[in-house]
Amino acid sequence: MAIDPVELTKRLVNIESTTYHEGPAGHFLYEYLASQRYEVERMAVAQPDRASTPGAGTGERFNVYGAMAGINPDVVLSTHMDTVPPFFGCTEDDEFLYGRGTCDAKGIIAAQVAAAERLRESGVKVGLLFVVGEERDSAGAAVANTSPKGSKFLINGEPTDNRLALASKGALRVELRAKGRMAHSAYPELGESAIDKLVEALHDVLAMPLPVEPEIGPSTLNIGLIEGGRAPNVIADTAEAHILVRLVGPSDETKRAIAETVGDRADVEFSLDLPFVRMRKVGNLPTMIAKFTTDIPKLTAWGEPFLLGPGSILCAHTPQEKIAKKELLEAVDLYVELATSLVRNS
CATH class of the missing domain: 3.30.70.360 (Alpha-Beta Plaits)
Known part of the structure; x- marks a missing residue:
C-alpha cells in the first residue's frame, strides 16, 4: 500500500517534539521506517546543559537515518523533527491540516517518506535523514555531518511553497x-x-x-x-x-x-x-529566495544541497500553522522529479 502523506502528517503532528524533546518523534520514525523495509540508524545527539539552556530536556534525542540495506545513496531527503513551542495537536478541514509542525516540518517529513518510496521503486538509491535541533542550533545536523553516507545530493526540506530555493540567508x-x-x-x-x-x-x-x-x-x-x-x-x-x-x-x-x-x-x-548559501536552478521548477536559515550549512558532507518543501514559512511558528493537503501531495511529486533529475544528469 502506498504511503499516504496526509495521514502520516497527522500522526507526526500529534507527537510532541519541541526542540530538546524530540525523543518520541525519533522513536516513531525509527519504527515506521523499519516497517517500510529500511535499514534504520540512530545518531545520538547530546542534551545541552540545563543550567545554561532554558527549556533543555533530560530525555533521549537522536537523528534518524534510513536507507535500503547495503546501499550508498545517490540522493538523501532530509528535514528536522523538532518544532518550536508551544505544542498543539492536529485538526483538519477539507482543505488544510492545522497544528504545530504541519508545515515546519512534519508535513515535509511525510512528503519525503512518500517520495522515497516511489524513488526506490524506480531504482533510485535514496536515503532519508531526519535530524533534531534545527529550530535552535542545528545540533543534530552537526552530528550527522560527522557520519555522511556518500550521497551526491542533499534535498533539504523547509516551507518554500513548493518552490526550489536559489539561496537561503x-x-x-x-x-x-x-x-x-x-x-x-x-x-x-x-x-x-x-x-x-x-x-x-x-x-x-x-x-x-x-x-x-x-x-x-x-x-x-x-x-x-x-x-x-x-x-x-x-x-x-x-x-x-x-x-x-x-x-x-x-x-x-x-x-x-x-x-x-x-x-x-x-x-x-x-x-x-x-553562513549564507547559494544553490542552483534545476529544470523548470519554480524558484524563490529563502529569507530564513536551514540545516544546510551544517550538512556540507552530504552532497550538493537543494532546498524545497510544501507550506508557507509565513504561517510557521504561528498559532495558525497549517498546510494544504493538495500541496503535500504536490510536494511528493516534486521531490521525485527533482531527485530523479539530479541522479539522471549526474
Whole structure:
C-alpha cells in the first residue's frame, strides 16, 4: 500500500517534539521506517546543559537515518523533527491540516517518506535523514555531518511553497552582556547602570548599516530578547540582550561592525554563525529566495544541497500553522522529479 502523506502528517503532528524533546518523534520514525523495509540508524545527539539552556530536556534525542540495506545513496531527503513551542495537536478541514509542525516540518517529513518510496521503486538509491535541533542550533545536523553516507545530493526540506530555493540567508546570533554596579536608585551617582549601557549600545547597533546583496536583498537584524536589573528602585548591575542577524553574505564584516559599535559597553558573544548559501536552478521548477536559515550549512558532507518543501514559512511558528493537503501531495511529486533529475544528469 502506498504511503499516504496526509495521514502520516497527522500522526507526526500529534507527537510532541519541541526542540530538546524530540525523543518520541525519533522513536516513531525509527519504527515506521523499519516497517517500510529500511535499514534504520540512530545518531545520538547530546542534551545541552540545563543550567545554561532554558527549556533543555533530560530525555533521549537522536537523528534518524534510513536507507535500503547495503546501499550508498545517490540522493538523501532530509528535514528536522523538532518544532518550536508551544505544542498543539492536529485538526483538519477539507482543505488544510492545522497544528504545530504541519508545515515546519512534519508535513515535509511525510512528503519525503512518500517520495522515497516511489524513488526506490524506480531504482533510485535514496536515503532519508531526519535530524533534531534545527529550530535552535542545528545540533543534530552537526552530528550527522560527522557520519555522511556518500550521497551526491542533499534535498533539504523547509516551507518554500513548493518552490526550489536559489539561496537561503545565513544566521548570526549575538549575545550582549553588560555589567554595572548596584546602588539605591535615589542615588544613581553611586551606581553604574548595566541597563543604560545596554540600551545605548542597542540603539547604536540598530542604527548600523547592514550588507545588501542585490539579488537577495538586505541583511536584517532583530533584537529578540532583553532582560536585566533587580527592581525599579535598584540601579541594575546586569543586563543582556540576544540578537539575530539574517545574513546575505559572509559574517566577518557584520561581526566586526557589531563589536566595534558596542565597544566596552557590553561583552559580545557570537553564539551561532550559519553562513549564507547559494544553490542552483534545476529544470523548470519554480524558484524563490529563502529569507530564513536551514540545516544546510551544517550538512556540507552530504552532497550538493537543494532546498524545497510544501507550506508557507509565513504561517510557521504561528498559532495558525497549517498546510494544504493538495500541496503535500504536490510536494511528493516534486521531490521525485527533482531527485530523479539530479541522479539522471549526474
